[in-house]
Each structure stands twice: as C-alpha cells, then as structure tokens.
Amino acid sequence: MELLVQEQDLGRVMALMGRFITEEVEEGEPPCPCCGTAAPLVKGACSDCGLQLA
Numbered sequence: 553m554e555l556l557v558q559e560q561d562l563g564r565v566m567a568l569m570g571r572f573i574t575e576e577v578e579e580g581e582p583p584c585p586c587c588g589t590a591a592p593l594v595k596g597a598c599s600d601c602g603l604q605l606a
C-alpha cells in the first residue's frame with residue numbers, strides 16, 4: 553500500500569490508522585492495560601504478564 557500524505561497531515565493520518573487498529577483489536581480480546589497483549593485470559597489474568605483482569 554502506498555500512501556501519499558502531506559507532511560502536515562501525517563499526524564492526523566497516523567491517529568486515524570491508530571484508531572482503526574484499536575477498533576480491530578476490540579473485535580476480539582481486549583488488550584492488557586499493562587503489557588498490551590490481546591490474548592484470552594488465563595483464569596481471569598493476562599496470559600503474558602499475569603495481571604488480574606477479571
């Protein structure tokens with residue numbers, strides 16, 4: 553994919569893409585607020601860092 557973006561628009565484009573990525577993640581598992589891992593919880597805790605989320 554080729555993007556032709558004015559330099560002054562780059563921040564806005566990146567924000568839009570970031571929001572798109574966030575919405576994609578929200579379709580599945582919510583990302584861990586600590587490490588950002590979007591994986592199924594293990595016994596209510598993040599499978600990566602072990603933070604209790606449920």
Ligand SMILES: [Zn+2]
Binds near residue numbers: 584585586588599603
């Ligand atoms: Zn985590």
